[in-house]
Amino acid sequence: MNTPPNEHDLQAYVDGQLDDDARAAVERYLALHPERAEQVKQWQQDAQRLRAALESVRMPADNPALDPATIRGRRAERSRMRFAMAASFVFCVGLGTFGGWQARGWNAPPPIAPMSDAVKAYQMMVVDRTAKVDYRPTGAGDLQGWLTKGVGASAKLPDLSAAGFRPVGGRLFTTDSGATAAMVLYEDDAGRTLSFYLRPAESEHRLLPNGQRVDGALLARYGSVNGLNYAVVGPAGSLGEKAVVQALDQQT
Numbered sequence: 323m324n325t326p327p328n329e330h331d332l333q334a335y336v337d338g339q340l341d342d343d344a345r346a347a348v349e350r351y352l353a354l355h356p357e358r359a360e361q362v363k364q365w366q367q368d369a370q371r372l373r374a375a376l377e378s379v380r381m382p383a384d385n386p387a388l389d390p391a392t393i394r395g396r397r398a399e400r401s402r403m404r405f406a407m408a409a410s411f412v413f414c415v416g417l418g419t420f421g422g423w424q425a426r427g428w429n430a431p432p433p434i435a436p437m438s439d440a441v442k443a444y445q446m447m448v449v450d451r452t453a454k455v456d457y458r459p460t461g462a463g464d465l466q467g468w469l470t471k472g473v474g475a476s477a478k479l480p481d482l483s484a485a486g487f488r489p490v491g492g493r494l495f496t497t498d499s500g501a502t503a504a505m506v507l508y509e510d511d512a513g514r515t516l517s518f519y520l521r522p523a524e525s526e527h528r529l530l531p532n533g534q535r536v537d538g539a540l541l542a543r544y545g546s547v548n549g550l551n552y553a554v555v556g557p558a559g560s561l562g563e564k565a566v567v568q569a570l571d572q573q574t
Contacts, residue, residue: 325499327351328524332358336365436530437544440519440553441537443495443505448515455491455507465489465506472504473520476548479506480518485565486510489518497521516556516566523551543570 327335327348334340335348352359435441446453459465469477472494479489487508495503503521523529523546532545541558544551554561554570561567 325501325524328499328528330528332362333365336362336369435535435537436533437519437542437551437553438537439495439497439503439521440505440517440544440555441540441542443493443503443519444517444540444555447493447505447507447517453493456493458491459489465492468492469504469506469520472502473522473550476550477504477520478548480554480570482508482516482566482569485563485569487514487516487566495521499524514557514560516554516561518552518554520550520552523549 331340331344331348335345340348352362443453447455457465457468459468466479469479469492472492482488487510489506490509492504492506495505497503501522503519505520506518508516508518528551529546529549530544530551532543534541534543536542536558539557540555541561542553542555543561544553546552
């Protein structure tokens with residue numbers, strides 16, 4: 323494990339789902355990060371209390387859907403598995419078969435919206451103007467070279483000239499896992515802006531499927547290309563224009 327373990331890895335460690343090498347890597351990380359180790363210890367204690375509570379409840383024999391193993395089997399994502407087990411416990415309490423026991427310390431973090439860091443970067447650069455571009459090209463191909471140097475050889479800058487947008491500058495960011503991300507600003511003749519944000523996936527299993535979401539007045543189109551996760555962010559009206567959509571569909 324060359325990068326710090328993410329939330330998925332830590333939950334898999336709590337559930338005993340990691341192989342020996344991955345478990346050892348997580349334990350080394352926790353030994354160096356006592357705050358995260360304490361958080362993981364709390365998760366383990368929560369899971370133990372919940373399993374003990376569920377095992378003490380006599381489930382109806384004709385309702386296998388309440389069996390924790392069945393519930394766990396329906397959850398491919400470990401983060402959702404913890405929520406499902408909690409829901410099963412609440413259901414049992416509602417039936418009156420196990421009253422008086424209350425779960426404490428169940429503070430599962432809310433799910434993070436896809437490429438939220440890309441939206442925040444756009445807000446910093448364009449909306450709030452609390453950050454500025456740290457690289458401006460002086461010739462054709464300069465930004466592509468800058469992007470390749472910053473993120474990797476597989477990074478490719480989309481050509482949005484058919485929609486009237488041209489790249490005017492870029493800025494490097496650092497992700498929560500310590501990787502380098504790059505954001506390239508595009509402008510058209512009317513001064514409208516879009517951004518192309520590119521960063522490594524946390525692991526080969528965390529590549530994003532194509533999708534889009536609205537965040538206030540902004541629209542983010544995201545996905546993965548050449549082993550990297552990307553997002554194109556801008557005002558919903560600009561990013562939703564047919565010419566922009568067609569240009570992106572042809573290259574991402």
